[in-house]
Amino acid sequence: MAWADSFLRTLKENDVRLVTYVPDNVLTPLIDGAAADNYFMSIGTTREDEAIGTLAGAYMGGLRGVAMMQTSGFALIANALASLVVPYQIPAIIAVSERGTLGEFNIGQVTVARTMRPTLDAIAVEHHTLSDEATMPFIVDKSIKQAFTTQSPVVFIFSPLLTGGNPAAAAKLR
Amino acid sequence: MPAPTIDAPAVKVLNRADLTKRLVTKLARDEAVVAGIGNTNFDLYAAGHRPQNFYMLGSMGLACPIAFGVALAQPERGVIALEGDGSILMALGCLATIGMVKPRNLTIVIMDNGIYQITGRQKAATASSADIVAIARGAGIANSHWVRDEKHFEELVSRRFDDGGPVLLAAKIDDKPGIAQTVRDPPLIRNRFMRGLGTGRASALDA
């Protein structure tokens, strides 16, 4: 997948080596791509807040990282963001695959997805929705650099417009 | 009510501040210490600030993941997580991750008072039925032990922390609150911790 290769390449260009994640179907090319590449240290965690905590510790130890999750996983990290990442000024890089919109079949995913951007806006965390392969390298590269330079987190939301969404979900739509 | 299933026949009830002091005294190689929300960080702070201390002021349950992250980033440095029983019960999954990755430079100390002391002394499952050492072993941290008494604790922490892990030590402790209040300044805590780990930004402001 070109978007996944592009994202991993930009991570490398910015010395982001640690990948913590909870699996998601749409993110499979990112997660598998990182696992297959010796450059990355790839660690599956049991919860998304654990992925964020691990990232925070690694950053303070001098290792840059990214946490990958789906929208419902994002809903588990509000406290880790608001009481660790934001107050301690940790430049966490967070990749969220956007479920719950543009062809979702599961009402639970739809509802939880609606909490994501309001949560990020409420705690003033920078976020960018990636929907286009052409602009993605610029957005990701500049935002990662901005995050580390300004000691601030950034969230990349991978839109179905970019990823094509979950094929299994698409098959369930009528 | 079933008796606690702890494997040590007679574990003495110890004290958090005392154990924390004993631990800190043993640190000879600038080990990083990450202390959880509430009493564990209060007693670490009370034991005397060290540049390699990190104090959590929120994010309940994340002391072990944060320490794990430091351990991954600095494999040559010993890293210790101090966490309460209520806090680790909230985040048991991280023990499975640590049991899987097996960072040899990570040690976890669980202060088990059987209660959520700081929020009003409500009972935790550890008071009756949940055995943290059994849980940790089941999660893949084979080197997990109940602390029998002060002398046993001193033996268990008289070692190099940069190797031999992951290790989990759990101590049954009394119901005393922490004995100091950590300075409530997260950016300062983070900045000083990073300088202590040699990862802080160097600038003229350090003078």
Ligand SMILES: Cc1ncc(C[n+]2csc(CCOP(=O)(O)OP(=O)(O)O)c2C)c(N)n1
């Ligand atoms: C997510 C979350 N839930 C609840 C709380 C409230 N809270 C703060 S400390 C704490 C108890 C911690 O218990 P334990 O780890 O056993 O430490 P102790 O107070 O016994 O020293 C609770 C419930 C919180 N800060 N965050």
